[in-house]
Amino acid sequence: MIDALLVVAHGSRRAESNDEVRVLTERVRHAAGHRFAAIECAFLELAPPSIPDGLARLIDHGATHITVLPYFLAAGRHVAEDIPAEVEHTRRRHPGITIEIAPYLGTSDAMPGLLLDTVDATG
Amino acid sequence: MIDALLVVAHGSRRAESNDEVRVLTERVRHAAGHRFAAIECAFLELAPPSIPDGLARLIDHGATHITVLPYFLAAGRHVAEDIPAEVEHTRRRHPGITIEIAPYLGTSDAMPGLLLDTVDATG
Numbered sequence: 001m002i003d004a005l006l007v008v009a010h011g012s013r014r015a016e017s018n019d020e021v022r023v024l025t026e027r028v029r030h031a032a033g034h035r036f037a038a039i040e041c042a043f044l045e046l047a048p049p050s051i052p053d054g055l056a057r058l059i060d061h062g063a064t065h066i067t068v069l070p071y072f073l074a075a076g077r078h079v080a081e082d083i084p085a086e087v088e089h090t091r092r093r094h095p096g097i098t099i100e101i102a103p104y105l106g107t108s109d110a111m112p113g114l115l116l117d118t119v120d121a122t123g
Numbered sequence: 124m125i126d127a128l129l130v131v132a133h134g135s136r137r138a139e140s141n142d143e144v145r146v147l148t149e150r151v152r153h154a155a156g157h158r159f160a161a162i163e164c165a166f167l168e169l170a171p172p173s174i175p176d177g178l179a180r181l182i183d184h185g186a187t188h189i190t191v192l193p194y195f196l197a198a199g200r201h202v203a204e205d206i207p208a209e210v211e212h213t214r215r216r217h218p219g220i221t222i223e224i225a226p227y228l229g230t231s232d233a234m235p236g237l238l239l240d241t242v243d244a245t246g
Contacts, residue, residue, distance in 0.1 A: 005242065009196070017197040024234060031235035067242050073132070073196060073228075074140040102245040105196075109244075110237050111147060112154035117233055119128065119190050122225040 001098075004038040004063030006054050008083055009071040011043030018047040021071065038063060044078055044086070051086035055099065059090075064097055070104035079104045124221075127161040127186035129177050131206055132194040134166030141170040144194065161186055167201055167209070174209035178222065182213075187220055193227035202227045 007028060009021040025041040032039060038061040042054025049057065051068075058066050068087055072079050087099055105111075130151060132144040148164040155162060161184040165177025172180065174191075181189050191210055195202050210222055231237075 007238065012197060012199065014197075014199055017199055020197055020229060024229070024238075027235040028238055032239055035239075067245055069238055069242055071196060071238070073194060074135060074137075074143055076135065076137055076140055100245055102242050105238065105241055106143060106147070107244075108237055108241045110240055112150040114231055114233050114237055115130065115147075115151055115192055115194070115228065116155055116158075118228055118231050119192055119225050121231070122190055122223055 001065045002037045002062050003035070004040075004058040004061065004066045005032070005036045006051070006058060006066055006068045007039070007041040007071055008051060008054070008068055009041065009043055010078060011046035013046055015047075018043065024071075037061060044082055051083065052090050055087070055090040055094075059094060059097055066097065066099045068099060068101045070101065072104040073106040075104060075106070124188045125160045125185050126158070127163075127181040127184065127189045128155070128159045129174070129181060129189060129191045130162070130164040130194055131174060131177070131191055132164065132166055133201060134169035136169055138170075141166065147194075160184060167205055174206065175213050178210070178213040178217075182217060182220055189220065189222045190225050191222060192225045195227040196229040198227060198229070 007025050021041050029039045038058050040054050042049050042051045070079050130148050144164050152162045161181050163177050163180050165172050165174045193202050
């Protein structure tokens with residue numbers, strides 16, 4: 001099993017916001033060490049790569065087990081319906097690849113602590 | 124100096140999304156222990172309380188130093204302009220109260236680790 005990770009953000013008309021996601025993904029790569037064979041980001045809309053294109057990149061890298069991580073704070077339609085629909089598209093085309101969708105970021109048990117750490121950074 | 128914290132989210136037409144922010148704020152209260160005299164949430168739009176109303180609640184609780192924490196993943200116009208404009212409104216009305224705006228959540232150094240923890244929660 002070759003593990004890979006896809007960080008999925010909403011995507012923005014502001015190029016800077018999309019670049020922030022790309023920089024974050026690079027930081028996740030560093031933090032993850034050798035845990036994943038490949039880590040990419042993708043956008044639900046408004047910026048490339050799309051979710052199917054991001055998944056295709058990981059599959060091209062040899063991934064056989066991909067975790068999709070929704071970089072979203074709330075469980076709206078995007079998390080509940082749109083991301084699963086995009087993932088399903090790739091699942092049907094690549095039945096030999098396992099693709100799981102992780103809980104969206106906002107559900108993390110560590111979120112309250114992270115918010116308090118951010119306050120500390122205010123100085 | 125009596126410290127208080129205001130968690131500011133965008134606000135959504137989905138009541139569940141706004142309730143998620145309220146539940147998160149309750150979890151932040153537990154995580155913070157006695158560090159803040161009061162912790163409230165507020166919404167930039169689409170849900171009550173507004174930022175001025177949230178700040179007023181904290182001031183009514185006796186707060187003299189308030190940290191505003193933007194619960195946002197990207198530095199868009201909301202973070203750069205709209206939240207500061209709302210805060211400025213209250214600053215002018217209450218010149219004796221110090222109100223600081225913390226970095227928005229997406230900038231946190233701990234974010235890559237939080238993302239990887241969320242993947243672990245996938246089971």
